[in-house]
Every structure is written in C-alpha cells, then in structure tokens.
Amino acid sequence: MRYEAPKSIKEAAGLLAKAKGSAFVLAGGTDLLVRMKAGMIEPDLLVDVKRIASMQSVTKTATGFRIGAAVPSAALGENAALRKAWPGVVEGANLIGSDQIQGRCTIVGNLCNASPAADSVPAMVAAGAKAVVVGPKKKRTIAVEDVVTGPGRTSLKKGEVIEAITLPKPAPKSGDAYLRFTPRTEMDIAVVSAGVSLTLGAKGVVKKARVVLGAVAPTVVIVSAAAKAIVGTKLDDAALAKLAAACEAACKPIDDKRGTIEFRTEVAGVLARRAALIAYQRAKGE
Numbered sequence: 385m386r387y388e389a390p391k392s393i394k395e396a397a398g399l400l401a402k403a404k405g406s407a408f409v410l411a412g413g414t415d416l417l418v419r420m421k422a423g424m425i426e427p428d429l430l431v432d433v434k435r436i437a438s439m440q441s442v443t444k445t446a447t448g449f450r451i452g453a454a455v456p457s458a459a460l461g462e463n464a465a466l467r468k469a470w471p472g473v474v475e476g477a478n479l480i481g482s483d484q485i486q487g488r489c490t491i492v493g494n495l496c497n498a499s500p501a502a503d504s505v506p507a508m509v510a511a512g513a514k515a516v517v518v519g520p521k522k523k524r525t526i527a528v529e530d531v532v533t534g535p536g537r538t539s540l541k542k543g544e545v546i547e548a549i550t551l552p553k554p555a556p557k558s559g560d561a562y563l564r565f566t567p568r569t570e571m572d573i574a575v576v577s578a579g580v581s582l583t584l585g586a587k588g589v590v591k592k593a594r595v596v597l598g599a600v601a602p603t604v605v606i607v608s609a610a611a612k613a614i615v616g617t618k619l620d621d622a623a624l625a626k627l628a629a630a631c632e633a634a635c636k637p638i639d640d641k642r643g644t645i646e647f648r649t650e651v652a653g654v655l656a657r658r659a660a661l662i663a664y665q666r667a668k669g670e
C-alpha cells in the first residue's frame with residue numbers, strides 16, 4: 385500500500401486520477417481506518433489530505449462560510465461566528481462520536497462515507513450547503529444532497545476530491561437545528577434524524593423552510609411537503625401536525641434491531657417537529 389500526503393489539491397487529484405487499483409482520500413480516518421482494520425477494504429493508495437493548506441481553515445466570506453475539507457469537527461464548535469450563523473450545522477458535526485473522534489473527523493469524510501445515518505448531512509442539506517469538488521482537470525460546485533447516491537456510494541468521479549463545503553450567509557431572522565434519536569446518549573448511530581432551516585418574514589411568519597430527514601432512506605430525504613406545511617404559519621399546532629405527517633409519509637426506513645419501520649416513521653415526525661420549533665426560536669433570536 386502506498387501512502388501519499390500531498391501539499392496541494394491539484395497534486396491530490398492527480399495522484400488519485402493516475403492511481404491503479406483502489407485509491408482513497410484519507411481525512412480523519414475515523415471511517416476509513418476502521419474499514420481497513422476490519423478487512424472490508426484494502427487500498428492500494430491512500431491520499432492524506434490533512435496537509436493541504438486550502439483545506440485546513442474555516443473562513444467567513446462575503447457570501448457565507450467556507451469550511452476546508454480537512455477541518456476537524458471539533459474546530460467547527462470552536463468557531464463562534466459559524467456557531468451563531470448555523471447552529472444546527474455545528475450541532476450535527478458535534479454529535480459525531482466523542483471528543484477524540486471529533487478531534488480527527490471531518491464533515492466531508494462524514495458525507496463521503498455515505499452512511500444514511502451520517503450526523504452532519506441533514507443539517508448541511510437543510511442549510512443549502514454546497515461541496516467544492518476538484519478533479520484533475522476541472523473544479524465544480526454541487527449541492528451537498530447531490531454527493532451521496534446511495535449507502536457507501538457517491539457521485540464523485542475518479543480523481544475528484546472535495547476541497548471545501550460552503551454555507552450561504554443566513555438571511556436575517558433565520559435559524560436552524562438538528563436532532564437525532566439514539567438509544568444511548570453518546571457514541572451511537574442515529575436511528576432517525578432531522579435537520580430544519582427556516583427564515584421568518586413579518587410578524588414571525590415562516591417565509592422559507594427546508595426540512596431534511598436522515599436514516600430513514602438510503603440517502604437523506606428533503607421533505608418539501610413538510611416545508612410547505614409550515615410556510616405562511618407561526619408554527620401553530622395544526623401546521624406542526626401537517627409537517628409531522630409529511631415527514632412520516634416521506635420515510636422509507638429499514639427494519640432492524642435498532643428500530644422498526646413503524647418506530648422510525650413515527651420518530652421522524654416527532655424529531656422534525658421539535659427541530660422546527662428550535663429553529664423557529666433561534667430565528668426569533670430567543
């Protein structure tokens with residue numbers, strides 16, 4: 385097995401594009417090394433991206449935030465401006481594993497591992513986050529929801545590396561939130577999760593919303609009918625009941641020892657409702 389730690393993204397993309405056999409990007413390694421140790425994969429080439437300068441920082445830009453793909457999740461929670469603008473996105477990143485895991489892991493690794501239960505993804509999608517993808521010849525920017533195509537599968541082509549995640553500047557009176565259900569309080573994988581982002585108009589009426597569920601289908605589910613149910617309302621009980629019903633209808637979960645289909649479906653509605661209320665309070669500045 386060859387290990388490379390390039391200093392530039394172009395070099396990383398070049399190495400991956402020319403690789404013969406199986407090649408993987410290595411970020412925090414908290415998924416990849418576990419899979420290697422379990423004998424699930426045997427890479428011929430590992431391209432460590434933690435030394436690439438353009439991937440190492442969180443920056444506030446004129447249009448929002450740029451989070452370098454090698455930035456550990458712990459650093460997101462330590463960034464006051466990011467926490468203030470996108471508390472739900474930070475919540476998702478800071479629920480991954482433990483402090484030790486968060487000191488290494490990245491939200492891009494969480495996304496590209498492509499688990500339906502990935503904690504950072506629903507809130508990123510609700511926030512309208514984008515992935516900056518660099519290939520050996522060109523750079524493209526795609527919506528985060530277009531990265532994962534199924535469990536363990538992404539739309540990235542040979543040689544492509546995600547350089548950064550961008551988040552828009554939140555509109556005034558906006559808020560977001562992320563919640564997950566796990567049988568244990570720590571170190572567990574989401575049985576169901578929900579991310580909600582919304583913006584208020586005059587008199588506390590919801591003007592815009594995005595409701596996203598995790599762990600209830602092969603990829604995250606954007607529930608447009610749930611968003612529609614709360615737009616034009618102040619999140620009264622009737623609107624919340626409609627939102628919950630829309631979320632339940634959008635679920636296509638698996639049935640396993642961690643949760644039955646019925647349980648996951650019901651909890652999806654409950655979590656989306658609670659996340660919407662938290663996002664609403666945040667949007668009002670409470």
Ligand SMILES: Cc1cc2nc3c(=O)[nH]c(=O)nc-3n(C[C@H](O)[C@H](O)[C@H](O)COP(=O)(O)OP(=O)(O)OC[C@H]3O[C@@H](n4cnc5c(N)ncnc54)[C@H](O)[C@@H]3O)c2cc1C
Pocket residue numbers: 408409410411412413414415416417418433453479480481482485488489490491492493494495496497501502503504540544545546547571572573574
């Ligand atoms: C003890 C433990 C607890 C955990 N708890 C949770 C949890 O609560 N919630 C949760 O969601 N996950 C959890 N995980 C899984 C894991 O920690 C996360 O998915 C983490 O975010 C992966 O990030 P990483 O940087 O370590 O990725 P890596 O392991 O380095 O990479 C993961 C995948 O993404 C690809 N990749 C990484 N970076 C890039 C890039 N820039 N461009 C293209 N492809 C890339 C890699 O090639 C690989 O296929 C846990 C893992 C452990 C070991």
